Amino acid sequence: MIATHTAPLTFSTIEKDAGLKKALGMKRSDLIAEITASQLKGRGGAGFPTGVKWNLAAAAQAEQKFVVCNADEGEPGTFKDRVILTDHADLVFEGMTIGGYAIGATEGIVYLRAEYTYLRPHLEAVLAARRTKGLLGANVAGKAGFTFDIRIQMGAGAYVCGEETALIESLEGHRGEPRNRPPFPVDTGFLDRPTIVNNVETFAWVASILFKGAEWFKAVGTQRSTGFKLFSVSGDCTKPGVYEFPMGITVARLLEAVGGEGAKAVQIGGASGHCIPATEFGRTIAFEDVSTGGSIIVFGPDRDMLEVAHNFLEFFAEESCGQCTPCRDGNPKLLECVEMLDNGVCSAQYLQDICGLGETMQVASKCGLGQSSPNAFLSIVKHFKGELMGRG
Numbered sequence: 001m002i003a004t005h006t007a008p009l010t011f012s013t014i015e016k017d018a019g020l021k022k023a024l025g026m027k028r029s030d031l032i033a034e035i036t037a038s039q040l041k042g043r044g045g046a047g048f049p050t051g052v053k054w055n056l057a058a059a060a061q062a063e064q065k066f067v068v069c070n071a072d073e074g075e076p077g078t079f080k081d082r083v084i085l086t087d088h089a090d091l092v093f094e095g096m097t098i099g100g101y102a103i104g105a106t107e108g109i110v111y112l113r114a115e116y117t118y119l120r121p122h123l124e125a126v127l128a129a130r131r132t133k134g135l136l137g138a139n140v141a142g143k144a145g146f147t148f149d150i151r152i153q154m155g156a157g158a159y160v161c162g163e164e165t166a167l168i169e170s171l172e173g174h175r176g177e178p179r180n181r182p183p184f185p186v187d188t189g190f191l192d193r194p195t196i197v198n199n200v201e202t203f204a205w206v207a208s209i210l211f212k213g214a215e216w217f218k219a220v221g222t223q224r225s226t227g228f229k230l231f232s233v234s235g236d237c238t239k240p241g242v243y244e245f246p247m248g249i250t251v252a253r254l255l256e257a258v259g260g261e262g263a264k265a266v267q268i269g270g271a272s273g274h275c276i277p278a279t280e281f282g283r284t285i286a287f288e289d290v291s292t293g294g295s296i297i298v299f300g301p302d303r304d305m306l307e308v309a310h311n312f313l314e315f316f317a318e319e320s321c322g323q324c325t326p327c328r329d330g331n332p333k334l335l336e337c338v339e340m341l342d343n344g345v346c347s348a349q350y351l352q353d354i355c356g357l358g359e360t361m362q363v364a365s366k367c368g369l370g371q372s373s374p375n376a377f378l379s380i381v382k383h384f385k386g387e388l389m390g391r392g
Ligand SMILES: Cc1cc2nc3c(=O)[nH]c(=O)nc-3n(C[C@H](O)[C@H](O)[C@H](O)COP(=O)(O)O)c2cc1C
Pocket: 041, 042, 043, 044, 045, 046, 047, 048, 070, 071, 072, 073, 074, 075, 159, 160, 161, 162, 163, 164, 165, 197, 198, 199, 200, 202, 367, 368, 369
């Protein structure tokens, strides 16, 4: 059971299916314009504007299009989508249905993390109830000519399959390996058809925005990062759990709320995110400053930062799909360097060279996994060098 510390989440205040009914009464272009006006950015990590993505998919010419909900939630320290799927699955399916109407798709697919298999019966029951109510199937909610249904497909436990093109490969029954981009999924996605891939939370906000309006959403957050955001908080704090805060909250304010005062660092954005030291707790959590898909890991004063780096790099070395050299060979090299540091046999020059390798990985890796896997290591070296050197 995960504690939800902001009671109730805004999602609890949204009237079920009111947003969908409103959307179906709108012209598709006006509906997408409403999402664009809210300035909603994807809640899965990359922060791509949802309205822009949907506009591109809507404009693509094809007989068949797809809506995919990314419920892979594999980023270490992330569990907010699990709470949304448990407590607000209707809202997620409503958002997917709105997406289907907006871009002209007939099928939605939820790609569900293998470890969330236990959630499947619950999600299937919610889908069945929606079919009974006429909210899925032919003529959705009485909208003549709009047919849309949703099915669930299970992931198989690979972190890289959360990357949208690897996810699509996996949906098609292939190895979960990222594709070259372009072409992008909005143009050439599932079965080479235009496809929107969005995070669980993004779909729930879409339904909320349609119900409450773009202005309501925009009134919260910062100018460049509008709205609320859910956070999964874990680590050295007294109140771990799922929180909802406006975008733009400072790290210090968040730590106060979660009982993490006295922390020496916070990992924002999961293993692939950045490690922020106490001197930077005045920074804001927003796309224009420290961005995140929602994972916050608090490190208390006694936490060994080298062990943190070791833990994350072991994960990436294991999860690299091996397709490109910078990531396949780079992650084990970074991990080896951490082990050398631990044994006190890493020179300052070698550490500097390995940091150079990390920076090369950030620009030369094929997908977001290898581009972001050095982030934590590089920020830990930058801020905690004194703690890393001279061990053994
Ligand atoms: C290695 C890797 C793993 C990812 N895992 C997830 C995930 O579990 N859930 C998710 O929504 N996005 C994940 N993403 C981001 C997706 O590629 C994509 O940007 C996102 O699903 C788009 O949805 P959004 O615009 O609503 O955020 C991952 C990206 C990478 C590079």
